[in-house]
Amino acid sequence: MMQMQITKLLVPKEKYNIKCPYEMTPEFIVIHNTENDASAKAEISYMIGNNNKVSFHCAVDDERVVQGVEFNRNTWNAGDGSNGSGNRKGIAIEICYSKSGGEKFQEAERLAAEYTAILLKKYGWGIDKVKKHQDFSGKYCPRRTLDNGWDKFINMVKNYMKDKPIDNNIESGSDEPVRTYQNGSTSENVYADTDCTKKIGSLNPREKCDCFGIFNDRAMVRYQVDGTNNYKIGFCKWTDGVK
Ligand SMILES: [Zn+2]
Numbered sequence: 330m331m332q333m334q335i336t337k338l339l340v341p342k343e344k345y346n347i348k349c350p351y352e353m354t355p356e357f358i359v360i361h362n363t364e365n366d367a368s369a370k371a372e373i374s375y376m377i378g379n380n381n382k383v384s385f386h387c388a389v390d391d392e393r394v395v396q397g398v399e400f401n402r403n404t405w406n407a408g409d410g411s412n413g414s415g416n417r418k419g420i421a422i423e424i425c426y427s428k429s430g431g432e433k434f435q436e437a438e439r440l441a442a443e444y445t446a447i448l449l450k451k452y453g454w455g456i457d458k459v460k461k462h463q464d465f466s467g468k469y470c471p472r473r474t475l476d477n478g479w480d481k482f483i484n485m486v487k488n489y490m491k492d493k494p495i496d497n498n499i500e501s502g503s504d505e506p507v508r509t510y511q512n513g514s515t516s517e518n519v520y521a522d523t524d525c526t527k528k529i530g531s532l533n534p535r536e537k538c539d540c541f542g543i544f545n546d547r548a549m550v551r552y553q554v555d556g557t558n559n560y561k562i563g564f565c566k567w568t569d570g571v572k
Contacts, residue, residue, distance in 0.1 A: 349402035359419035362427035362471035385421035391436035408466035415465030446489030510540035
């Protein structure tokens with residue numbers, strides 16, 4: 330089968346109490362649309378970077394699956410309360426680029442269907458284990474997927490279940506290694522976005538932190554906020570610090 334790019338940008342343990350407080354044995358998959366036009370890495374970095382009680386396991390765009398929470402932790406995805414089965418038993422998958430749709434969304438939806446089929450096989454589940462957010466709360470989500478026809482998505486998943494062999498190495502074999510960012514001799518601003526319109530913090534001279542690579546010519550870093558146990562993810566203009 331085609332190599333599927335799966336990248337883990339996991340929520341730091343310090344934030345488990347906000348993002349994924351409960352242990353979970355997954356029982357099904359919950360499909361969402363993001364209602365944004367952002368990439369999977371941006372969706373996950375935003376989700377694990379903020380302190381809102383909103384979370385999901387994976388975001389899928391036209392290039393890759395990005396996982397932010399391990400499947401043995403719950404996420405706040407389904408809007409069905411702290412004991413709701415969507416929030417406590419579902420693997421939440423967000424399909425990116427659903428706001429405007431178009432080719433990027435179509436490809437993201439296709440990749441999400443393929444990944445969903447892989448998960449069904451991994452857990453030994455049937456197609457009935459694919460749920461939509463709407464099944465757990467009144468929300469019309471995954472909106473664009475529903476507009477296009479839920480059965481169409483389900484049929485795509487079914488086809489991938491038929492055609493593709495299981496690739497057991499997919500999770501351990503294709504993670505991008507986390508790199509290091511070492512700041513230079515001056516303090517470096519960290520921005521929420523790669524356009525660098527919103528400053529969210531800064532790195533001290535020579536400060537070291539995790540780096541997830543370069544996106545749109547910016548280094549994506551995860552750094553500890555001064556004097557706290559909180560981590561933030563953002564983008565730096567100076568990319569020579571990526572080691
Ligand atoms: Zn949703």
